[in-house]
Amino acid sequence: MKNYVTYRRVSTKDQGKSGLGLAAQDRDIGLYLEGYSDQPYEIAGSFTDIASGTSDDRPELTKAIALAKQVGAELLVAKLDRLSRKVSYISTLMDDKKLALRVASMPQADKFSLHIYAALAEQEREFISIRTKAALKEAKAKGVKLGGLRDKTMKRNEAVQANAKLRAEKVSGLILPLRKAGKSLRDIADELNKAGVQTARGGQWQASQVKRTLERLAS
Structure with missing residues (x-):
């Protein structure tokens, strides 16, 4: 059984309330799960932050990472900038050997490719x-x-x-x-x-x- 922890992020409270941006992220995550994931799969948890991608204060992301490590799941995001807009932060996550990261919109991208995209x-x-x-x-x-x-x-x-x-x-x-x-x-x-x-x-x-x-x- 393949385990995933999904994470979504929107930048403003209005987007969070209206669902603007969340629907698109759900769509991309769903497309990845149905078209690229090893079958069968299970969602161990889903988390959403309403915060800027440059902000370090994102409690839901912290929870998502902790759960992914705890259950041995891949952290799945729709797009790389939903995870962070800071290449330094993304690099830190990629260097974490206990954390597996997957970007739905770039299903074949490995950590090296994701690092280049972030930079x-x-x-x-x-x-x-x-x-x-x-x-x-x-x-x-x-x-x-x-x-x-x-x-x-x-x-x-x-x-x-x-x-x-x-x-x-x-x-x-x-x-x-x-x-x-x-x-x-x-x-x-x-x-x-x-x-x-x-x-x-x-x-x-x-x-x-x-x-x-x-x-x-x-x-």
Whole structure:
């Protein structure tokens, strides 16, 4: 009998109350259990935190890890960022020989692969912050006032554009080779989803989003 302890996380109380994000995590966990788990399986426990992925204060995750170790179960999460957004924290868990970790959206990924994904995601978040600040600094140098409703809108639009361009550049190493190999937009979207690569909003890729990304890379 294969044992699992499932863990879910949402960032706000509103998401926790509405179920926003939880349904998607349940879906991915369910798909993994039905399609990739050794049969039969049993859920030893399920835990949910309402907290930021950068927060160290997540009591339900602590309980989930303890139970997984106690019963010899795999800790199963829908996506790697549900576990944590800190690569240092994820690395600590991976170094724990008493804990087995599984990510539903990357069913074939081993610990080494998960470590790489975590490191790339952290670098991306840091670079987004740096690039956004640089874009705002440049706008200010050009005389753009950042106060007031109109200026706040301009500030937000510039940040969105900068982030969109950055996101396109980050996934170019995956998208461009597939496109050169003759893959359709839908095929590329499927490959990105299989690899566990999320869109800017943390969702699944569609052909239209791949098209927009290619257009940004070409601009």
